[in-house]
Amino acid sequence: MIDAAAQAAAGNDTIRPTVERRKRLSPAALAVTNEKVPEAYSPIVIAGLVRLADFVLIAGVGIALYLGYVARRDGVHWEYIAAIIGMTVTAVISFQAADIYQVQVFRGTLKQMTRMISAWSFVFLLFIGASFFAKLGGDVSRLWLASFYVIGLALLIVGRLVLRNLVRHWARQGRLDRRTIIVGSDENGERLINALKAQEDDDSDIRLLGVFDDRNDSRALDTCAGSPKLGKIDDILEFARRTRVDLVLFALPISAETRILDMLKKLWVLPVDIRLSAHTNKLRFRPRAYSYLGNVPTLEVFEAPITDWDQVTKRLFDHVVGGLILLAAAPVMALVALAIKLDSPGPVLFRQKRFGFNNERIDVFKFRSMYHHLADPTASKVVTRNDPRVTRVGKFIRRTSLDELPQLFNVVFKSNLSLVGPRPHAVQGKLQHRLFDETVDGYFARHRVKPGITGWAQINGWRGEIDNEEKIQKRVEFDLYYIENWSVLFDLFILLKTPWALLKGENAY
Template sequence: PYNDIRICGIFDDRNDKRSPPIVAGYPKLGTISELIEFARIARIDMLIVSLPLTAESRVLQLLKKLWVLPVDIRLSAHSNALQFRPRAYSYIGSVPMLDIFDKPINDWDSVAKRAFDIVFSLVGIVLFSPVMLATAIAIKLDSKGPVLFKQKRHGFNNEIIEVYKFRSMYADRSDPTAKQTVTKNDPRVTRVGRFIRKTSIDELPQFFNSLLGSLSLVGPRPHAIAAQSHNLLYNEVVDGYFARHKVKPGVTGWAQINGWRGEMDTNEKIRMRTEYDLYYIENWSMLFDLRILLLTPIRLLNTENAY
C-alpha cells in the first residue's frame, strides 16, 4: 500500500551542522514547529518520525505536538536495541514502522460518511422546511436585520469555515467573534431568538452546511475561532484542544446529546466537551453516527443549558 508514497521533505530542529539542508536527496523544509502548519496546508497524509526508539523523552514530546493532526503517524523502528513481534510492525519498503496514530476516518469510510451526510441532510431539509420557513418569517417580523447569521468557525484540520444559523440576536448587537458568551436572559437575544436557541431551531440552516460539505451531520460542534473563557482561547484552556479538528465538525455531536451544550462559562465545561469530542473521534463508526443522530431529537428536549 505504500508503493506510491511521495516524500515532501524533512523537518528537523537541529542546526545545519548536525542536520544538513539536504538529506538523501530530500530538502529540509523547516523545524518541527513549522511542520504542523505545513502538514495542514499541504494536506500531508503521513508523518514518519525517525528517532531512535531509545530516545523516549524526545519521541514522546514530538508525538504530543503531532497527534492533533488528522494524519497517519509512523515511528521508524530502525533501532536494534528494541525488538517487537513481527505483527507489531508495518513496513514502508523494507523499513519496519510502528503505527502510532491513524487517521480517525480512512478514505472509504470518508466516502460512506459523506454519502450519509448528503442523504440525511436532504431528508432534514425537506422535513424541516416548514419549520425553517416559519422561523424566517418570525425573525423578520420580530426585529430588523437579516434572517441568517454567518459565523467563522474552526472546521476540519483547523480550516476556517462559515457556519449558518438563524439570527437570534438584535442585528446591531450580534457578536460574530463570540468573544462574549451568550448567558441566561442575555439582552442581546430577541424574543424569537430565545425560543429558537432553546429548541436548537437556530441550528437548522446547518443542514445546508452539511449538504455542501463544510460540516458533517455528526461530529464535534464547531466553535467560533475567537471564542474565549475568562479571556483565554479554548486551545489555551485545554491541552490538545485542536485534536477535535481531526474530523469534520458536526451539526450534532456526542457531547451535545450527553448534556454538554449551551453556555461554556467555566473551563471545566470546555474540558468536558473536548473529552467527549475526543471519545467520539477515537471510537467513530457509521453506527455510532447513526446512534447520535437518532438520539439527538430526544436529548435536545432537555433545554436546561440552552439559552
C-alpha cells in the same frame, strides 16, 4: 431595549477586530504550502470499487449471453444463473489471489493483463472440470460457455485499459500520493529518505515534502538527502493545516524515547498517520508488528480516524440522511425565517467563522438570533443568560436549537459539516479571556474529524454557554471518545437522542 443593548455593548466592548493567530513558516515551507494540492483518493476504496465493477461486469455478461441465447431456446433454468454467480465470485477471488487489486498494479499493463488472463482461464477450467465430474457437461451450452469466456475476457481487458489511464491521470494529479514529511534531519533521516527514494522506480506512492527537526544546531542538516529542512517540530502543526499531509514518519531511533514522546504530545492532534521508522533500529520485533512502506519497515503510532470506506460510509450517511432531514425540516425553517423577519430588521441567515476539519476555517450558517447591528461574527463574546443582544425570537430558537437548522446546508451542499461530530466552535471562542486551545491540552484533537451539527458531548448535556473550565474540558473529553469509537450505529444513536436533548434545553441561552 435595542438602545440599551447598544450602550451596554459600547460600554463593555471596546472591541477591535480580532486578528487570528497564524504561525509563520519558513520560505521553504511556504513554497510547499502554496502548491495547489487536490483531494486524495483512497487506494483501498479504488480497489474495492474495481472488485465491485468486475463482479457486475462478469455477472452481467454471463446472464445477458444466457438470456439472449440459451434461455430463448430452452427456457430459463435457475441452475444456470446460480452457476454464473458462482463463476463470478470465483473469478473475483481468483483475481484477488493473483494480486491484481492494487493501485500499483493498475498502473501497469503487462503484469495485470497476464495475471488476469491466467486467473480468468483458471475459472473456466475449474467450471469445465466440475461439470465433467458432476456429469453435467452435456447440459451446458458450449457456444454460451465459449462466448462467455471470449467476450468476458475482452471486456475485462478493455476495462483494465480504461482503469490504467484513469489511475495514471490521478497519479499525475497527485491524488494517489501519500504526502509525507520526515522528522529527523540527520544521518538517520538521510538513510530513511535514501531507502524510500530507492523504491520510486517501483511506483511508490510516497511523495516526500521535506524534513523537520527539533534542533537548530549543527546536528540538524539544512538539506537531508536532497530534501529541504522546512522548520522545527512546532511548525508541523501549521504546515499540516495549510497543505495536505498524509503521513508523518519519524527517522529517530527508538532509543530517543524522550524526544519522540515530547514530539508526539504536539503532533497527535493532527488527522494524519504517524509512524516510527524501524529500518535503522537494532531492536527487532516480529514481522507482523511492522507495516511496510515498500520494503521499509515502520511501527504505527497513530492512525488518522475515519478513513477509506469509513469515510465513504459517513459521507453517504450525511448526504442521504441529511437531505431527508432537510426536506422534513423545510416547513419549520420557513416559519422560523418568517418570525425572524417580522421580529427585527436584518437578514434571516447569519454566517459565522468556525473551526472545521483540521482547523480549516469554514462559514457556518445559522438563523440570526441577535439584533443585526450587534452581531458578533467571531463570537469573541459568549452569549449569556438574558443577553441584551439576543432578540425575542432569538431566545426561543437558541433555547430549542432551531437556529442551527441552516447548518443542514453545510452538510448537504457544502460538505464541510457532518450530521454528527464535535461541535464547531467559533475561531475566537474564549473562556475568561483565554482561547479554548489555551485552556485545554489537546483541544485541537477535536478537529481530526469533520465537525457536526450534533454530537456525543451535546446529547450528554455539554452544550450552550461555556463559563468555566470544566465545561470545555468535558466537551473535549466526550468529543475525543466519539472520535475513537465512531461507527454508523453510534452516529444513528446520537442522532435519535438529539431531539430529547434539545427538549431539555439545558445551558442554551
